[in-house]
Amino acid sequence: MKKKSIKLLLILLVVVIAAGSGLYFWWKAGAYxxxxxxxxxxxxxxxxxxxxxxxxxxxxxxxxxxxxxxxxxxxxTTALEAKVQQAMALLENASQNLSAADLKALASSQHASASMQSVASDKQTIAATTANLAKAQKDLDRTTALLQIRATTQEQYEAAKTTLLLAKADYEKAVNREQSTRTTSQELETQAKAEHQQISATQALVKQRQAELKLAQDELSHAYVTAPFDxxxxxxxxxxxxxxxxxxxxxxxxxxxxxxxxxxxxxxxxxxxxxxxxxxxxxxxxxxxxxxxxxxxxxxxxxxxxxxxxxxxxxxxxxxxxxxxxxxxxxxxxxxxxxxxxxxxxxxxxxxx
Incomplete structure (x- = not known):
């Protein structure tokens, strides 16, 4: 009877161990x-x-x-270096053209300004000749009236008449000169605007040449192929x-x-x-x-x-x-x-x- 109890206890122990191991491995399997x-x-x-x-x-x-x-x-790198040198030369040429365009635009502006001053001076001349013409006309009218009452001589009348003709000639000359100067001033002003626009175009060309140089330099740098990482x-x-x-x-x-x-x-x-x-x-x-x-x-x-x-x-x-x-x-x-x-x-x- 005692042997049977021991045998039953061993069997029960084995079952418990097997069940515990199974539960442990089941739990471990569920964790992964x-x-x-x-x-x-x-x-x-x-x-x-x-x-x-x-x-x-x-x-x-x-x-x-x-x-x-x-x-x-x-x-x-022979061809790539040549491209860089060519781009540098084109950039230098564009920069020189930009400097020349700046100077040319400045000169055109100065000429236009001087021409406008000439127009103002011609207007003053017109005003002066207009006054002289009015005075000469009054003098002739007065001399004509005096001549009719024999209060002046024929010679003085002719002199007054000549003075009026000269005053008219001076006035017409001043008007023509002012018109010519005004036309020239307008042409110079238009030319100055065109020169300033040329500056913008030349500046754009300089930027283009700079981009071309940068691109040529970038291509030259890619002549050396390097490892991007270890x-x-x-x-x-x-x-x-x-x-x-x-x-x-x-x-x-x-x-x-x-x-x-x-x-x-x-x-x-x-x-x-x-x-x-x-x-x-x-x-x-x-x-x-x-x-x-x-x-x-x-x-x-x-x-x-x-x-x-x-x-x-x-x-x-x-x-x-x-x-x-x-x-x-x-x-x-x-x-x-x-x-x-x-x-x-x-x-x-x-x-x-």
């Missing part, structure tokens, strides 16, 4: 969600030429590590002496300093995942080395929506498939960062509690 549909990602930038030129030197080989600012390709340069498709056109691919550079994991989780698990949750990461390349990170952000749509031919569920042949939703996981700092590369397969385990 995982997926092996994940990979390491990073920036891969295609390096292209900004100008058309011959290649003088290539300073890298495939799969070579480079630092930010390292010169990768040196293009021939990483590995690969996919070399050029060689020395080759002629390349603007926009042509030279190589690609991979940023291995800033990596992240893209995990495609099931849509049914999406409601459990929040930004900031810790993540355990295992890479197939380093199964013995654990990595850690945290959920950084969610993609705006499921992966199917980014495919070349997104599925259309309105065609009539609808089969419901659990969709995958990409999330971005940021890696915590790691000593093995230099050995990580984009594209490595990963297994992620997200703590959802």
């Amino acid at each position: 969600t995982s997926t092996d549909n994940a990979q390491l990602d990073g920036d891969i930038v295609t390096i292209r030429s900004s100008v058309a030129a011959y290649i003088d030197a290539v300073h890298f080989s495939d799969n070579q590590p480079v630092k930010k600012g390292d010169t990768l390709v040196l293009l021939n 990483g590995f340069v690969t996919k070399r498709v050029i060689k020395e002496g080759q002629y390349i056109s603007a926009g042509q691919t030279l190589c690609a550079i991979i940023d291995t300093r800033h990596l992240w994991v893209t995990a495609n989780v099931k849509e049914t698990e999406l409601r459990k995942i929040k930004t900031g949750q810790p993540v355990q990461i295992t890479l197939d390349a380093y199964p013995e080395t654990p990595f850690s990170g945290h959920v950084a952000s969610f993609t705006g749509a499921t992966g199917a929506k980014f495919s070349l031919l997104p599925p259309d569920n309105a065609t009539g042949n609808f089969i419901k498939i659990t969709q995958r939703f990409p999330i971005r996981i940021t890696l915590d700092p790691s000593d093995k960062g230099n050995s990580l590369f984009p594209g490595l397969s990963a297994f992620v385990k997200i703590n959802i509690q």
Whole structure:
């Protein structure tokens, strides 16, 4: 009887332990969600030429590590430097023309101002000759009246008549001169306005030449193709002496300093995942080395929506498939960062509690 009790107690103990273990593992399983549909990602930038030129030197080989600012390709600068010199000469010429236009406009303004003063002086002359003409007319009228009563001589009458004729001639001369001066003044004023407008046109040309020089200098600076960041340069498709056109691919550079994991989780698990949750990461390349990170952000749509031919569920042949939703996981700092590369397969385990 005692042996049966002990045996029953052992069986009960085993059952309790098994139930407790099952509950523990069930609780632990509910605290995490995982997926092996994940990979390491990073920036891969295609390096292209900004100008058309011959290649003088290539300073890298495939799969070579480079630092930010390292010169990768040196293009021939002869034609590019000539463009800069030509742009500088055109800018200098435009600047000289602007200075000449300023002086010419100033001279035209001064001539127009002097002509206006001449018009004012001619008006004063007209006023004086008008007064002289009126006086001469009065003198002739008085002399004529005196001559009729024989109070003056014929000679004085002729003199008064001559004076009137001279006064009329002076008046007409002054009027004609004022009209001529006024016409000249108007022409000079119009010319001065045109010269000032020419200044604006020349200023616009100077700005155009400045832009052309800046563009030529920018093209010259692109003769030295440099690495935009630290990483590995690969996919070399050029060689020395080759002629390349603007926009042509030279190589690609991979940023291995800033990596992240893209995990495609099931849509049914999406409601459990929040930004900031810790993540355990295992890479197939380093199964013995654990990595850690945290959920950084969610993609705006499921992966199917980014495919070349997104599925259309309105065609009539609808089969419901659990969709995958990409999330971005940021890696915590790691000593093995230099050995990580984009594209490595990963297994992620997200703590959802």
